[in-house]
Amino acid sequence: MIDVEQVSKSFDGTRALDGFTLHVGPKELFGLVGPNGAGKTTLMRVLSTLLPPDSGTAQIYGIDVTSQPRRVKRLVGYMPDQPGVYQDMSVREFLEFFADAFGITGTRHRPAVDRALQRSGLEKRSRHPVEQLSFGMKQRLVLAKTLLHDPKVLLLDEPATGLDPIARIELRAQLKQLQGEGITILISSHILSDLEDICTQIALIDAGRNASDAEGHSIIQLRAPQTPVRIYEIELLGDGAPAANVVTSIPNTRLLESGPGRLAVEITGDEEQAAALLRALVVAGVNVIRFDHRAVGLEERYRLAFREKRP
Amino acid sequence: MNPMIRKELRQRMRERRGWLLPSLYLLVLGSVVTFAYFATTSERGGSDIQGSTVGVVLFLTLAYAQLALLLLLAPIFSAGSITIEKEQRTLAGLLTSLLTSAQIWWGKFVSSLLFVLLLLVTSLPVLSMAFAFGGVGPWEIFSATVTTVIILASISAIGLYCSSAFRRSVHATAVSYATVIAISVVTAILFFVRMMMYESAHQQTTYRTWYDLPLNIRAPMYVNPFFFLTASFAPPKQLYPAWITCACVFIALGALAVALTLRNLHRSSDL
Numbered sequence: 001m002i003d004v005e006q007v008s009k010s011f012d013g014t015r016a017l018d019g020f021t022l023h024v025g026p027k028e029l030f031g032l033v034g035p036n037g038a039g040k041t042t043l044m045r046v047l048s049t050l051l052p053p054d055s056g057t058a059q060i061y062g063i064d065v066t067s068q069p070r071r072v073k074r075l076v077g078y079m080p081d082q083p084g085v086y087q088d089m090s091v092r093e094f095l096e097f098f099a100d101a102f103g104i105t106g107t108r109h110r111p112a113v114d115r116a117l118q119r120s121g122l123e124k125r126s127r128h129p130v131e132q133l134s135f136g137m138k139q140r141l142v143l144a145k146t147l148l149h150d151p152k153v154l155l156l157d158e159p160a161t162g163l164d165p166i167a168r169i170e171l172r173a174q175l176k177q178l179q180g181e182g183i184t185i186l187i188s189s190h191i192l193s194d195l196e197d198i199c200t201q202i203a204l205i206d207a208g209r210n211a212s213d214a215e216g217h218s219i220i221q222l223r224a225p226q227t228p229v230r231i232y233e234i235e236l237l238g239d240g241a242p243a244a245n246v247v248t249s250i251p252n253t254r255l256l257e258s259g260p261g262r263l264a265v266e267i268t269g270d271e272e273q274a275a276a277l278l279r280a281l282v283v284a285g286v287n288v289i290r291f292d293h294r295a296v297g298l299e300e301r302y303r304l305a306f307r308e309k310r311p
Numbered sequence: 312m313n314p315m316i317r318k319e320l321r322q323r324m325r326e327r328r329g330w331l332l333p334s335l336y337l338l339v340l341g342s343v344v345t346f347a348y349f350a351t352t353s354e355r356g357g358s359d360i361q362g363s364t365v366g367v368v369l370f371l372t373l374a375y376a377q378l379a380l381l382l383l384l385a386p387i388f389s390a391g392s393i394t395i396e397k398e399q400r401t402l403a404g405l406l407t408s409l410l411t412s413a414q415i416w417w418g419k420f421v422s423s424l425l426f427v428l429l430l431l432v433t434s435l436p437v438l439s440m441a442f443a444f445g446g447v448g449p450w451e452i453f454s455a456t457v458t459t460v461i462i463l464a465s466i467s468a469i470g471l472y473c474s475s476a477f478r479r480s481v482h483a484t485a486v487s488y489a490t491v492i493a494i495s496v497v498t499a500i501l502f503f504v505r506m507m508m509y510e511s512a513h514q515q516t517t518y519r520t521w522y523d524l525p526l527n528i529r530a531p532m533y534v535n536p537f538f539f540l541t542a543s544f545a546p547p548k549q550l551y552p553a554w555i556t557c558a559c560v561f562i563a564l565g566a567l568a569v570a571l572t573l574r575n576l577h578r579s580s581d582l
Contacts, residue, residue, distance in 0.1 A: 049406075050407060088326075
């Protein structure tokens with residue numbers, strides 16, 4: 001679990017984080033999006049104990065990252081943006097070194113390294129120098145290194161940057177699998193389609209503060225149970241006035257937009273409620289040619305949230 | 312064993328300079344000693360000269376040449392040690408592991424110093440030549456070696472501090488060399504200039520020993536590695552105050568560098 005409460009952090013007078021608050025539940029795959037310089041990397045560094053916050057509190061599983069960094073390090077796996085590797089080591093030597101660095105010794109050492117090799121899919125290249133690996137393989141190696149000490153929380157800062165489409169698909173699959181294993185994951189990325197595919201919730205951040213989308217939500221629910229309020233677009237033949245009258249007569253239904261041959265309706269309730277509206281329209285003799293749920297994608301919500309803030 | 316030490320040593324010995332630098336070092340040292348030998352023996356026709364005189368000349372030549380060479384080489388190993396982690400973006404991985412800043416520093420320090428000590432050890436056969444001629448006892452060799460190790464440890468600690476303070480190896484190495492030049496050359500120039508001024512101002516005053524000079528004139532030399540080495544040639548009972556003072560100054564400089572390096576590693580915002 002990740003709890004960030006009113007965290008601020010400044011660098012030479014510039015506020016990178018300005019009272020940011022975030023709560024990530026256990027086993028969630030939580031996204032963090034915002035424009036460049038929004039404070040995503042600073043937040044990741046605070047949570048990974050690399051940077052102490054100026055004010056506010058940040059806790060991982062109830063442990064404060066500032067006062068007990070060593071306990072937090074045992075719980076957290078952090079993969080920075082542009083993670084580095086030791087080019088002159090072999091793949092196995094790289095993992096062995098970090099296993100030692102995480103205090104994995106004795107009988108646990110070899111199995112941990114073998115598991116990491118298996119996770120990265122680099123078993124056959126374990127003796128190869130790291131410099132001979134492709135960029136995608138190096139990313140997999142670093143992710144495997146990050147998982148060596150079986151962290152409960154994974155902090156991933158732009159992990160998909162620079163990966164080709166196949167590598168991105170593999171990364172998404174791996175993250176879903178890790179979530180299934182019970183790991184809480186906080187991931188920042190500019191590749192919104194990736195986040196939309198895997199995340200349960202997305203937090204918006206801008207200028208170090210919690211940002212909101214056009215509907216005023218600072219947290220976007222992606223895998224929540226059916227949202228009670230849904231918007232439907234209705235296209236019809238002829239005048240829209242009779243259809244509008246039907247809409248206003250149905251309970252839990254609100255007319256949002258009305259134009260020639262087109263309506264936008266907000267329905268509060270499950271799909272039965274939508275079916276009842278469609279039935280009423282047909283019974284009233286309205287020629288409905290399209291009755292569709294308007295899905296507002298993450299990209300659209302991101303665009304609406306940040307489009308006016310670009311310099 | 313500290314995993315950092317194992318990693319650093321493994322990486323260093325794989326580098327080309329792992330064998331190239333000791334080879335060049337021995338070549339230069341051998342040439343200097345050979346030159347010193349022929350210069351000494353040909354000066355008096357070779358027959359009149361005593362073996363002990365040759366031994367002393369060879370030993371002193373070797374001790375000073377060795378120190379000069381190692382002062383030039385030490386920053387190469389230490390100044391790039393932490394900056395390379397920043398340049399290849401691996402420092403965050405180290406700092407978020409369970410390694411403490413002190414363990415990271417110790418691993419870097421030991422591996423830097425061990426490589427310089429390896430060079431010191433490889434010169435032992437050349438040193439044994441001086442020993443064979445006589446005139447030099449085990450005490451002189453021991454005290455000169457201990458002094459050289461203290462100097463190199465301090466320089467390595469200063470190099471590591473530079474490495475923690477800068478982002479690029481080239482900047483850290485340049486500042487490390489500037490420090491070496493400052494303590495080796497600038498202090499000597501400062502001393503000689505002030506001594507000349509003192510002599511011209513006090514023409515009636517006669518001074519017979521080093522300690523007759525005022526402390527403010529002598530002070531810069533206590534930071535000078537070559538003066539420190541010279542002080543080590545004194546008999547054991549005369550090590551105080553010159554050698555002891557130098558040792559304290561170098562150890563204090565090294566300790567200050569360690570403290571500042573650890574502080575910089577804690578402040579890891581410039582990863």
